[in-house]
Amino acid sequence: MKLILAILLGKLILFLTRNFKIGGGSAAPGLYALSIEPDLVAKLAAKIPKNVVITGTNGKTTTAKMLAHFAKETGLKVIRNHTGSNLERGIASAFIQNLRLHPKGVKLNHDIGIWELDEAAFNAVAPKLQPDIVVFLNVFRDQLDRYGEIDTVIKNWYQALKKLSSETAVLVNGDDANILKLAACFRGKVQTFGVQNCKIAGEEIERQKEQENLDFEAKNVKTSGLTGSLFQLTINNELLTVNLPLPGIYHIYDFLAAFTTGTILNIDPDKMVLSLKTYSPAFGRVEKFHLNPTFHRTPTSEVEYMGYIFLIKNPAGATQVFKTIAPNIKPGDRILLALNDNIADGTDVSWIWDANFESLRNSSNLSERAQSRDYTIITSGIRANDLALRLKYANFNPKEIVVEPDLKQALKQAGVGLKGKLFILPTYTAMLKLQSILTKASIKKHYWEEDN
Amino acid sequence: MKLVIGYLYGDLMNIYGDTGNIIALKKRAEWRGIKVIIKMFTIGNEMKKGMADIYFFGGGQDQAQELVARDLVVSGKGKVIKSEVERGVPLLSVCGGYQLLGDYYKPHKGPKLPGVGLFPAYTVASHDRMIGNIIIESMFGKLIGFENHSGKTYLKKGALPLGMIVKGFGNGGTVQTEGCIYKNAVGTYMHGSLLPKNPKLADWLLKKALEVKYGKELELKQLDDTLELQAHYKAIQKFG
Numbered sequence: 101m102k103l104i105l106a107i108l109l110g111k112l113i114l115f116l117t118r119n120f121k122i123g124g125g126s127a128a129p130g131l132y133a134l135s136i137e138p139d140l141v142a143k144l145a146a147k148i149p150k151n152v153v154i155t156g157t158n159g160k161t162t163t164a165k166m167l168a169h170f171a172k173e174t175g176l177k178v179i180r181n182h183t184g185s186n187l188e189r190g191i192a193s194a195f196i197q198n199l200r201l202h203p204k205g206v207k208l209n210h211d212i213g214i215w216e217l218d219e220a221a222f223n224a225v226a227p228k229l230q231p232d233i234v235v236f237l238n239v240f241r242d243q244l245d246r247y248g249e250i251d252t253v254i255k256n257w258y259q260a261l262k263k264l265s266s267e268t269a270v271l272v273n274g275d276d277a278n279i280l281k282l283a284a285c286f287r288g289k290v291q292t293f294g295v296q297n298c299k300i301a302g303e304e305i306e307r308q309k310e311q312e313n314l315d316f317e318a319k320n321v322k323t324s325g326l327t328g329s330l331f332q333l334t335i336n337n338e339l340l341t342v343n344l345p346l347p348g349i350y351h352i353y354d355f356l357a358a359f360t361t362g363t364i365l366n367i368d369p370d371k372m373v374l375s376l377k378t379y380s381p382a383f384g385r386v387e388k389f390h391l392n393p394t395f396h397r398t399p400t401s402e403v404e405y406m407g408y409i410f411l412i413k414n415p416a417g418a419t420q421v422f423k424t425i426a427p428n429i430k431p432g433d434r435i436l437l438a439l440n441d442n443i444a445d446g447t448d449v450s451w452i453w454d455a456n457f458e459s460l461r462n463s464s465n466l467s468e469r470a471q472s473r474d475y476t477i478i479t480s481g482i483r484a485n486d487l488a489l490r491l492k493y494a495n496f497n498p499k500e501i502v503v504e505p506d507l508k509q510a511l512k513q514a515g516v517g518l519k520g521k522l523f524i525l526p527t528y529t530a531m532l533k534l535q536s537i538l539t540k541a542s543i544k545k546h547y548w549e550e551d552n
Numbered sequence: 553m554k555l556v557i558g559y560l561y562g563d564l565m566n567i568y569g570d571t572g573n574i575i576a577l578k579k580r581a582e583w584r585g586i587k588v589i590i591k592m593f594t595i596g597n598e599m600k601k602g603m604a605d606i607y608f609f610g611g612g613q614d615q616a617q618e619l620v621a622r623d624l625v626v627s628g629k630g631k632v633i634k635s636e637v638e639r640g641v642p643l644l645s646v647c648g649g650y651q652l653l654g655d656y657y658k659p660h661k662g663p664k665l666p667g668v669g670l671f672p673a674y675t676v677a678s679h680d681r682m683i684g685n686i687i688i689e690s691m692f693g694k695l696i697g698f699e700n701h702s703g704k705t706y707l708k709k710g711a712l713p714l715g716m717i718v719k720g721f722g723n724g725g726t727v728q729t730e731g732c733i734y735k736n737a738v739g740t741y742m743h744g745s746l747l748p749k750n751p752k753l754a755d756w757l758l759k760k761a762l763e764v765k766y767g768k769e770l771e772l773k774q775l776d777d778t779l780e781l782q783a784h785y786k787a788i789q790k791f792g
Contacts, residue, residue: 241567249567249613415569447684448698453572453745482790485783489748492779493575503782 106137110196126185130192142228144195151213156237158417159354160216165382166358173375180214188225223260233269238276240416274314276300291315293356303416316360348424384411384531407522415454422460432520438481438530445527457494478502480510481530554587558604562592570610572745584773595623606761609649621665630668642736642760650739651675671732672711675703685791686720688730692752696787697742736760751780
């Protein structure tokens with residue numbers, strides 16, 4: 101009865117937040133429902149045949165979305181927390197949104213639950229989901245003001261893994277030494293995935309030639325600009341060629357995590373690889389969109405310009421983004437960086453000094469443009485001034501940098517006289533703001549209206 | 553002119569973006585035509601007097617901090633640091649580095665970690681997490697940063713604080729002090745990174761380094777600090 105009451109309250113709050121456009125309802129309904137029935141997640145998860153938990157600092161959302169895509173392509177019905185709301189309340193909200201109440205009780209007809217869990221929430225929430233598969237992606241420094249240190253995160257995972265049933269399939273990133281340590285403390289089977297000649301060292305993915313012993317390894321990797329990468333992997337003695345439509349080595353790890361999980365769930369590997377053609381990225385994760393010329397008031401042309409959104413939220417993730425886009429920045433392109441310091445972003449902006457902004461500078465085209473009078477970079481968000489300073493110390497010419505804290509104004513300014521592509525690199529809450537601005541300009545759908 | 557920046561345990565004590573302090577010192581020297589070399593001193597390598605002209609010592613994770621505390625004693629680096637500071641070599645230490653340069657650090661469990669005894673201060677672990685933006689009033693004007701620690705540092709009689717708290721926790725005791733300054737050595741809880749947004753302090757450290765190295769008083773060339781001061785004042789305005 102408590103469960104039904106909690107769900108009813110959750111549904112009411114979901115209705116209110118959506119109708120009054122307070123937000124997407126990805127956290128609040130769950131938060132209130134949990135206050136009535138703290139066991140809501142455990143009770144509802146038990147009604148789903150297979151549950152997958154994905155955790156790690158970077159790549160959770162992309163991995164979860166890709167796995168959901170694979171599952172749906174083979175006709176499975178998926179439930180997941182799809183808006184990056186990865187605490188217990190986010191999961192509770194996903195349940196509330198997806199289930200139907202019947203006179204006989206709760207109705208959930210999903211085949212698989214895909215849950216991305218915040219690294220700190222993992223311990224408390226993972227056991228409640230009684231997962232069949234657990235995926236550990238990586239561990240980097242994230243928002244240290246909230247979570248404390250990497251050692252602490254690893255220590256907590258150790259404890260949680262000990263409590264999991266030995267039947268659970270555990271998948272770990274074999275290129276991350278910190279994550280690999282976890283394998284030793286688990287009683288059941290652990291499988292590894294990774295990229296040939298790559299190692300995660302500190303905050304960066306480094307090229308290292310070394311004999312590796314990985315269960316699932318991406319080999320012969322060829323990256324091709326912003327369009328993605330090409331590589332091979334062997335599964336069940338069959339060699340598969342993968343054409344991944346997401347750029348950067350870091351996305352290969354996300355793919356491997358999703359793909360490996362898919363094989364454990366008995367999804368056909370060939371079908372997964374084929375279905376990549378129709379995969380569309382999670383919001384803010386290498387998202388492409390067309391800039392509407394009228395919104396940007398470009399009087400000279402009717403051409404639609406391409407915009408790319410890359411979420412940046414910690415040193416490791418940001419550095420990967422910089423390295424991926426730097427070789428693809430052409431004369432006429434612009435970069436809009438937006439740094440907020442709200443709780444969801446991390447209130448400590450020190451992390452920008454650990455992110456390798458210098459590698460964003462390593463684009464010969466940018467140095468050529470430094471000669472011209474036109475600007476290249478706009479910094480925005482609550483801490484726009486901190487970003488501008490970081491860029492100056494990463495060898496950008498202060499004259500190239502425009503500081504505009506107001507995101508809407510910054511976006512307009514970026515469009516004025518734009519001749520090439522626009523790269524937008526926001527932190528989490530800046531990205532949400534960006535979504536709402538683009539939605540109002542009818543350039544994008546509300547994120548909660550997107551396919552999950 | 554040339555400067556060697558000694559990065560103390562840069563491989564172990566480098567969390568919270570404190571590398572920004574090294575970047576700031578390096579760039580602000582290079583913009584003035586001074587050549588900069590960054591030299592890392594860590595477990596397993598040797599450190600002698602005169603090997604660096606300025607030192608930076610950041611914060612680390614608990615485990616790393618224990619290793620470093622031991623190495624400071626065993627390898628003799630602690631003694632070298634102390635005698636270098638005595639002859640005027642400037643040093644900036646943040647959070648964990650600051651704690652290890654005091655008399656000792658008393659963790660929740662286990663024995664005291666002995667410190668270098670450079671700053672007349674000692675630190676005791678507490679159960680309060682002191683976290684947030686911090687502003688202090690100091691001999692370098694207002695300083696702005698971000699603190700994140702649970703250790704409380706107690707200054708002994710005669711110790712000079714780096715500044716007085718305007719906003720935040722600082723040393724964390726009942727007294728409203730933050731950090732410690734001894735000769736040209738600064739200890740502080742301020743991340744941010746500290747130096748980029750507080751160029752006056754960065755330049756003071758550089759000036760002292762050059763004066764000690766070249767044995768004469770000198771003035772640093774003025775730089776265009778528009779972006780630095782904008783970030784400095786905006787942050788003070790927002791959090792003050």
